[in-house]
Amino acid sequence: MSRNRSSIVAAKRRGHASLFAALGEETRLGLVTKLAQGQPRSISQLTEGSRLTRQAISKHLHVLETAGIVRSVRTGRENLFEFNPRPIDAMRQYLDFVSEQWDQALSRLKSFVER
Amino acid sequence: MGDRIEKRIELKAPVSRVWRALTDYREFGEWFRVKLDGPFVEGQVSRGTMTYPGYEHVKWEAIIQKIEPERLFSFTWPHPKSFDASNYTGDYSNDPRTLVEFSLEKTGNGTLLVLTESGFDQLPGDLRLEAFRRNEGGWTEQMKNIENYVAKSQ
Numbered sequence: 001m002s003r004n005r006s007s008i009v010a011a012k013r014r015g016h017a018s019l020f021a022a023l024g025e026e027t028r029l030g031l032v033t034k035l036a037q038g039q040p041r042s043i044s045q046l047t048e049g050s051r052l053t054r055q056a057i058s059k060h061l062h063v064l065e066t067a068g069i070v071r072s073v074r075t076g077r078e079n080l081f082e083f084n085p086r087p088i089d090a091m092r093q094y095l096d097f098v099s100e101q102w103d104q105a106l107s108r109l110k111s112f113v114e115r
Numbered sequence: 116m117g118d119r120i121e122k123r124i125e126l127k128a129p130v131s132r133v134w135r136a137l138t139d140y141r142e143f144g145e146w147f148r149v150k151l152d153g154p155f156v157e158g159q160v161s162r163g164t165m166t167y168p169g170y171e172h173v174k175w176e177a178i179i180q181k182i183e184p185e186r187l188f189s190f191t192w193p194h195p196k197s198f199d200a201s202n203y204t205g206d207y208s209n210d211p212r213t214l215v216e217f218s219l220e221k222t223g224n225g226t227l228l229v230l231t232e233s234g235f236d237q238l239p240g241d242l243r244l245e246a247f248r249r250n251e252g253g254w255t256e257q258m259k260n261i262e263n264y265v266a267k268s269q
Binding site: 018019020021024091094095098099102103105106108109110111112113114 | 118120122124126127128132133136137142145146147148228230232235236237238
């Protein structure tokens with residue numbers, strides 16, 4: 001938790017919210033899973049069936065919004081929240097990219113020490 | 116999607132040989148493709164310039180964390196938003212850093228190398244990957260050239 005919190009603080013200091021910190025919490029992961037089904041939902045809908053208060057859910061949604069995974073859209077009088085897959089896709093692509101670089105570097109190391 | 120990368124590779128060379136390739140700055144530079152200014156020293160910044168084709172403008176800058184002979188070599192390094200020559204600054208002071216660890220273990224016929232890179236949770240959610248996407252083709256292309264070269268010279 002404290003690690004989680006400190007990385008959120010560190011990320012905010014840089015003007016960004018950390019994706020992993022945002023997702024690394026059960027309630028928020030649950031909210032993302034719900035929203036990732038595609039349908040934008042209101043806070044009331046998201047609070048339904050949860051033991052948490054509307055205020056608590058709202059706080060979690062705010063963290064997700066700051067990380068860019070969730071965005072709010074206004075429809076009429078209501079504020080709805082929807083899932084934004086882009087940051088997660090971008091992070092996955094980035095990790096794949098770094099992973100690929102390591103595969104290549106380690107294969108160079110292998111030929112280097114085995115020759 | 117985890118927040119770390121882990122690779123395990125079996126090398127047919129003694130631990131002492133692999134250790135030298137990792138921690139002698141000239142040997143490291145050869146396979147990693149970087150020209151380093153000087154030896155790795157625990158707790159100190161290691162600087163240099165990449166020699167990787169197309170990335171010669173990129174600076175190498177790592178903080179050496181641990182050098183435990185024939186066991187563990189680790190450093191932290193920055194993840195800048197872009198290596199693209201047009202908007203590359205070379206100033207990594209505000210970039211998030213990850214921890215890279217190489218650990219070695221003797222096996223029956225050589226060395227098991229475990230590489231981990233962790234701390235991706237420090238990276239912002241709004242990574243701008245345009246430059247990476249553009250470059251990715253370049254890297255892939257370069258790697259094919261090297262693989263062909265290595266295959267031919269063996």
